[in-house]
Amino acid sequence: MPESPLELLDQIEASALSALGAVEAEDSLEAWRVAHLGRSSPLMGVFDRLGGLPKEERPAIGRRANEVKRLLESALAERAALLRQQALERTLLGERLDVTLPGRARPRGRLHISNQTLRQIYRIFAEMGFQVYRSRDVETDEYNFQLLNFPPHHPAREMQDSYYIQAPHAADNPIVLRTHTSPGQIRAMREYSAADPGNPPPVRIILPGMCYRYEQVTARSEVQFNQVEGLAVGEGITFSDLKGTLSDFARRMFGQGVRTRFRAAHFPFTEPSAEMDVECFVCGGVGCPVCKRAGWLEVLGCGMVHPVVLSNGGYAPERYTGFAFGMGSERLAMLRYRIEDIRYFWGNDIRFLEQF
Numbered sequence: 503m504p505e506s507p508l509e510l511l512d513q514i515e516a517s518a519l520s521a522l523g524a525v526e527a528e529d530s531l532e533a534w535r536v537a538h539l540g541r542s543s544p545l546m547g548v549f550d551r552l553g554g555l556p557k558e559e560r561p562a563i564g565r566r567a568n569e570v571k572r573l574l575e576s577a578l579a580e581r582a583a584l585l586r587q588q589a590l591e592r593t594l595l596g597e598r599l600d601v602t603l604p605g606r607a608r609p610r611g612r613l614h615i616s617n618q619t620l621r622q623i624y625r626i627f628a629e630m631g632f633q634v635y636r637s638r639d640v641e642t643d644e645y646n647f648q649l650l651n652f653p654p655h656h657p658a659r660e661m662q663d664s665y666y667i668q669a670p671h672a673a674d675n676p677i678v679l680r681t682h683t684s685p686g687q688i689r690a691m692r693e694y695s696a697a698d699p700g701n702p703p704p705v706r707i708i709l710p711g712m713c714y715r716y717e718q719v720t721a722r723s724e725v726q727f728n729q730v731e732g733l734a735v736g737e738g739i740t741f742s743d744l745k746g747t748l749s750d751f752a753r754r755m756f757g758q759g760v761r762t763r764f765r766a767a768h769f770p771f772t773e774p775s776a777e778m779d780v781e782c783f784v785c786g787g788v789g790c791p792v793c794k795r796a797g798w799l800e801v802l803g804c805g806m807v808h809p810v811v812l813s814n815g816g817y818a819p820e821r822y823t824g825f826a827f828g829m830g831s832e833r834l835a836m837l838r839y840r841i842e843d844i845r846y847f848w849g850n851d852i853r854f855l856e857q858f
C-alpha cells in the first residue's frame with residue numbers, strides 16, 4: 503500500500519497512463535474511461551475520501567487529485583484523436599485506387615446483321631426519294647390477300663401457309679399475321695388517296711418489316727423473316743422506271759459493275775410480273791456452288807401494280823400506273839456474306855452475330 507494519498511495519486515496516474523497506451527482500438531476507450539475516470543475508479547475514491555483527511559492535508563491532495571483528473575481526461579482525448587487518425591489512414595491505404603491498372607474493357611454492342619442490311623436498303627432508296635412506311639404486323643385476310651387480288655381459295659395462297667388467329671365474328675375475314683409486306687401497299691395508298699380522293703398524290707415508299715409463314719424451319723426457310731417492299735405510284739410510270747430503279751439499287755447494293763436481268767414471273771398483285779437476278783458476285787457469272795452453277799442469283803420479285811390493286815388503294819387505273827417490288831433482307835445478307843443457314847439469324851449465337 504502507498505504511504506500517502508499523494509503517492510497513491512502518482513500511482514493512479516502512472517497505471518492509468520500505461521493502460522491508456524495499451525488501448526489500440528477506438529471502441530475500447532470507453533472501457534478505459536469507466537475504469538480510470540468513472541464513478542468507481544480509484545481516482546474518484548480519492549475524491550470520496552478527501553473529507554476524512556486532516557484539514558491541513560486536504561488542499562494539496564485536492565489540487566493534485568484534480569490535476570490527475572485533468573491530465574487523464576486530456577490524455578484520453580489525445581489518444582482518441584490518434585486512434586481515429588490511424589483508422590482513417592488504414593482505410594485510405596486499404597481502399598487506395600491504383601490508377602495505373604488497366605481498366606475492364608466494356609464490350610460494345612452492335613446492330614444485328616438483319617438491321618444492318620435493312621438500314622443499307624433504306625439508305626439506298628432514301629437517296630432515290632423513297633420514304634419508309636411502317637405498316638402493321640397483324641392483318642386481316644382482306645388486306646393480306648383479298649385486296650391484293652388473292653380471292654378466297656386462290657391457289658397462290660398455298661405458297662404462303664399462314665398463321666391465323668381465332669377471333670369471334672371473323673367469318674371470311676380472319677385475322678392473320680402478315681405473310682408479306684404487301685398489305686402495307688393498300689394501307690399506304692388508301693392513306694395517301696384519302697388526303698385528296700379526286701387527285702391522289704404520287705407514292706414513293708418502301709415498306710419494311712417482319713413477315714410470318716407457317717413453314718417447316720430448315721436451313722432455307724424460317725417462320726419469320728424481314729421483307730422490304732417498294733411501291734411507286736403516279737402518272738406515266740412505266741416498266742422502264744421499274745427496271746431503272748431496281749438496276750440502280752442492285753449496283754448500289756452489290757457493286758457498280760454488277761449486271762442484272764429480269765425474268766417473267768407471276769404474282770397476283772402485279773401485271774406484268776418479273777423476278778430480278780443479279781450476276782453472281784461470288785464467281786462473277788462463271789458458275790459456282792453459291793449460284794448453283796447458274797451464274798445468276800435471284801434477289802427480288804417485282805412488277806407493275808395490278809389495276810385491281812390500284813383501284814383498291816383509291817388510285818384510278820385509267821390515270822395512274824405504278825410498280826412494286828419485294829425482297830427478303832435476310833436472303834440478301836445470306837447471298838452477300840455467303841451465310842448457309844437462315845436459322846443463324848434468330849439463333850442468338852454470339853459467335854455468328856459477332857462476325858458482322
Ligand SMILES: [Zn+2]
Pocket residue numbers: 782783784785786787788789790791792793794795797798
Ligand atoms: Zn456463282
